[in-house]
Amino acid sequence: MSLVAGLIAIGAGIAVGFGAIGSGIGQGIAAGKAFEAMARQPEVRGTVQTFLIIALAFMETLTIYGLVIAFMLLNKMS
């Protein structure tokens, strides 16, 4: 039982961790490109900012999916 619980805990950690890697890279690229765009054309700053935040939220969601899976796994543990 404790082995199963440990495996589940590892699985939960992996779910969040790997999920975070992908969206972290994605968010980094998106934010970098957005800053480049802002630097090149400061007059579109507001628009870029809005779309950046929405895009970041979508990427963030991928990590959140991992988090949800982790919750579900932790539920199984008890």
Next chain:
Amino acid sequence: MFGSMAESTGILEGLLHPSLYVKTAWGVMAFLALISYLGTRKMERVPRGLQNILEMAVEGLYNFIGGIVGEKKAPKYFPFIATFFLFILISNYIGLLPFAGHEGPYVPPTSTISVTAALAIIVFLATQFFGIAEKGLGYFKHFITPFIFMLPLNILEQLVRPLSLSMRLYGNIYGHELVVGTFMGLVPMLIPVVFNLLGVLTGAIQAVVFTLLTSSYIGEAVHDDHH
């Protein structure tokens, strides 16, 4: 996740004894109803105070939704979509109040999958309903475009939408709550303030994202392809 289906006898019991989520949702509704009533009680040509804020909010929402759904369809679908936004926004912000929590006097209704799943299912069913009401059987044409083999994929896409919609909202709000709770346990001073500020952003963004996606789903379903 849907394991509680077996406890079907518990459903009636649950309906008669609503949970903290439902009670908080009533609070959210009461709050929205109250400010709406106070703000629109005496409408004036020259707005001031609460009326001004409500007008700004409604007009901003209307333009946002109209920009996605389309100018022509906006009056018809605006109330439906805007209600999601207002309910989710206020619900998310419940989590920023002091003492909010699963044992506390109130808890964000959007921090449980049951509530967000219900909202997402409403969006899913409404999208199909509006699509059929607007275009009749022609609605199903876009399932088989560009060719018939896309049918399973398109159906899958439609079914995944409520799943991702509900998971996104629930995960963000509940996750945020969990993070704040954890840090509150570790460092009760200052750090939770930072996360609460982040929560202001998250709450608004998730409400916007939910509304944006709902608008685009409905807009896509009711869009005329005549031009």
Next chain:
Amino acid sequence: MHFDWSDFIWTIINFFVLLFILKTLLYKPVLKTIEDRKKSIEESLEKAARAQEEAERIKAEYDGMIARAREEAREIIAKAQKTAQAEKEEIIATAQREAQALLADAKATIAQEKEKALRELRQEIGNLAVLAAGKILNRAVTLEDHQKLVDEFLNEVKM
């Protein structure tokens, strides 16, 4: 993570109740007010545009009127000047004519006077001549002689 069907059902009910509440209390009155305000602003703008148009029309009308009045005034002045010129010429002509008439008259009178004076002078000269002659003759000349002598003298002088 626990899925609760009663929460699920309650949320669906809540959503539609909230939709109804917000529709009646928020969306309808606010959108109506905004629409009304938009309409009234549009109306005012239209009215303003119409007033502007009207003003421009009236201005054009007045401009036309002023131009016409100015033209008329110029005509009147020109006419008046012409009339004045004619009158002036006439007055001058009349005056000249009168002056000439007066001059002629005066000349005639002068000539007449001169004639008369000359005649009287001759008479006087005759008288004096007779008197002088009488003195010279050292005797008084009778009245008839006197007259006769004068006449003779005058006749001589006239010659």
